[in-house]
Amino acid sequence: MECREPALVSESDTIVMHQARPYRLSRSALRLITGMLVLAVLTSASGCAAPGRQVVAIGSYDMTEVNQFLSSATPTARGMALVVVKDGKVIESAGYAKFGPGTVVDIGSASRWLAAAAMMTLVDEGTLALDDPVAKYLPEFTGDKAAITIRQLWSYDSGLPATDTSIDDRTLTLEECVKRIASGPLPSLPGTTVSDGSVSIQVGARVCEVISGMTWQEFFRVRITEPLGMDSTSFNLMGFNRNPDVAGGARSTAEDYSRFLTMLLQGGVWSGKHILSEQAVAQIEQDQAPASTIAETPYTTVSSLLPSTSGARPGLGMWREDADPGTETLLIASCPGTYGFTPWIDYKLNLAGVLSMQYDLAKAAYDIMRVRQLVPQAIAAGLRFKDVPATSWAFTAVTDLSARGLVTGYEDGKFHPDNAVTRAEYAKLVCSALGVAPDAVTSDPFKDVTITHWAAGYIAAAVGKGWLTGYPGGLFKPDEPVSVAQALVVITRSQRWNDTATLPYADVQPGYWAHTFIEACFTKGIIKNPDPGIESGGKLSPEGHCTRAQACVLLSRLLALKP
Template sequence: MECRKPAPVRQSAPVVTHQTSLHHSGSALRLVAGILVLAMLMSAPGCAAPGRQVVAIGSYDMTEVDHLLSSAAPAARGMALVVVKDRKVIESAGYAKFGPGTVVDIGSASRWLAAAAMMTLVDQGTLALGDPVSKYLPEFTGEKAGITIRQLWSYDSGLPATDASITDRTLTLEECVKRIAAGPLPSLPGTSVSDGSVSIQVGARVCEVISGMTWQEFFRVHIAEPLGMDDTTFNLMGFNRNPDVAGGARSTADDYSRFLTMLLQRGVWSGKHILSEQAVAQIEQDQAAASTIAATPYTTVSSLLPSTSGARPGLGMWREETDPGIGTLLIASCPGTYGFTPWIDYKLNLAGVLSMKYDLAKAAYDIMRVRQLVPQAIAAGLRFKDVPASSWAFAAVADLSARGLVTGYEDGKFHPDSAITRAEYAKLICSALGIQPLAITSDPFKDVTTAYWAAGYVAAAVHQGWLIGYPGGLFKPEEPVSVAQALVVIARSQHWKDTAILPYVDVQSGYWAHAFIEACFTRGIIKNPDPGIESDGKLSPEGHCTRAQACVLLSRLLALKP
């Protein structure tokens, strides 16, 4: 879709025509129009930077999630949440001076990133998961010599969970791993899965040996740079010869969401393969099927999220939930020590990142509630934050949203009380009634050029006889429409000529739109009483038609049609 000049509301608000001009503040409208255009240009599909997820402009109601994090964040000194569904950001929020771009220590969530970097060598054919570690690190001898690369990354290498050398900043990664090689082997390789950092450290050293790069440089070249993860690094204070690969990365919710989106797209980002589809599949497979589970990162919180009780390892991540029948992966995750929680929900084609730097045990309830509330919000369907289920216009807005006729703003709101314009209504009425925009080769009006975002819809609505212009060859596309004008368009579109006695004290028989309003009243487009449309027996026909009112009128019209 080519970049053009759309508007956030422009796909949803109706506007009608009448020869009478509407008085308004031109400067104020120009300011609002400028803001709307800027907002839409920033969010329009195809106009984002290559590879960037596009913000979903009519999204899901995350109010409960927002309330939960707003109350929980102060204790943690800040939290942030990014949720991507179908490659679109449906939630991006920060709490307590914390944002999606805030850099934090991500703890054990480092491992998912590290495993993906390692798999680039498998894609290149320079490393095989079945290779013994001794092929690359001869200091691993005896029973340790047969530990495979797969076992290093699936937590069943038999190596201990921790080792003091990992936090020793006087060492290099090479020296750290040599100390690990000289240490104990608590269990035989391939027999027991135990969440820990030692085997990942060894796996990272193998990557250094094969690539000839430091781990930090290797990760930057193969993952961070291709994905544009500018704030993600394994460096500590800018330099670290012995990075804690299993728990020492720093990142942001924004950056990590890019990584997860790449995995959801089977290794593709911005049209380029970061990983092969086969490599992604290997990361997600149960790589320790013959081993028993001794410890997982979910052991202490499984009561809050029962599905985690059966978690098993992939490569550097955890198969949190699988289909009980055929074992298909449903949810993958990799929770961090400090509460940083990334996850993928394959059922919903969704990736989420809850960012914080807190204590995992203290944040466990809030993390698990977020993990439960996000799917609930999606199951409820598309919503707007400012059109709750209790709103008088909720059903109509939801109806037109589901039909793809209306959208909201980048902030997830619909702004139901905002006035709509003639151009917006031209597009809405044409779209609702299945009228395609006309292909135009010359300016239809002096103020509607061929380059105008709604020119084709304006021309189509005028051609149908639903809308007309003003003297002097003007259309006044940005002018708000009145309730009367909106009703006139509906009546004209259906060729209605019904008569009735109107109950509205402010619509007299001599009023210019009286006959059209009669027809709409007879057909049930407007009613009495009609909360939100009329008030105290007054229709206020010259008042601006709001976005909510336009949705109600059009939803009622569509309900009359097969």
């Protein structure tokens, strides 16, 4: 009898066991928010609102500790909203007190990340180059100021002062404001000192006006808010503003900003369309001033709370909070605002966030960082499924595999633990669990597994290692359910075990085709007796279909044996 082996994957890039349902909130959030976490903590201008959580959408991760922490902060913040999005799915959305994810707030310096992205659309078009001198577009910049580059403007490395009173003068146009800046001082030479401030961003925005022939507000609307559907985001504070504070004057919402961060996480793509090129996104995220001295960043007073010991480095309009010390690969990026609105992206988790409060950023820094610690902890704890409660025999194993990123789920929030596993699914799950990459197939592995089959590479890899075999006639039967015996055979083969034991199962006797493989798994503790959910009444039912829950338990036990 030929051994037929198991599976546990759906036709997506991970074993699909739980995918959070997309949510729709206000008219400004009619499309799916993808790719990240958005957290908004807001302050009411009036009296303190009563604490209370308003759940907008239910997620699949256990955010209890996050919600408790945010609820406890409500009397101080007077209102909060939390939206969590990871791997393209909303996993938590909740409002606290009077605020929700669609509440419009002043986002302060978080405006700069948005503005830099708008500027980079010109770089994508070829009408602007980052190393162009500012004098090419603004001839009023002369002397040492003429050599300031576009790159230096957007990375706080221009040498211009941090602030200028002309930015707050609403009687001026942006053009007039920048001309005053051009006639002002240059505290340090361009390209020598990074100092967080708003003046250089104001100049950079004026360059965009000159090239595009539009006002900054119109340019920003056409390049960013309209294509991303950010209906509640603008620089039009209290009506049309001829001299917008580009570095700190935008208003937005958590759900709006989440669209922007999603686009960045997706390599510049939103709803199937490129807002920015992948190269532009990568440029925004690079250290733009590696040789310059860091004089001041938004984190100067709270540097001890940062994950990196080397301090923040400037990207374009944002800050590189943490990077791999060996490769400089960006791990965490953020752009905190004066009033606490703090968007961030965690590239390790494919997750991002925004924290907003019209409070004091320095005073709120601990709370901001605490939330940013709690959310990854909830992610690391694994997914939670409606049909796999904590009392389930498979709860620990399913949670283990979801925390490892090996399994996810369905849009209904369920795991469907009793569903059978297919051969193709199991090939992918075992390969993924054991760190085996899919083969680069150049021809059809089997007659019924073409080169375009979603699991072709994993099937080829598993067959090549001798873990699975095909059927006569060149068939693999990828959609056929696998049995418990077949699942155990694959595990034994993958480890090359040959241990023997006396089996306690009445339905697995010597002479049974998989007897020796099952012996090895029993010896290693992959199966036990008693073993609720795997065996029943002293019987293993080896020819029964291997379920999703059973496959998770078997592989979780296998992984527990690994050093």
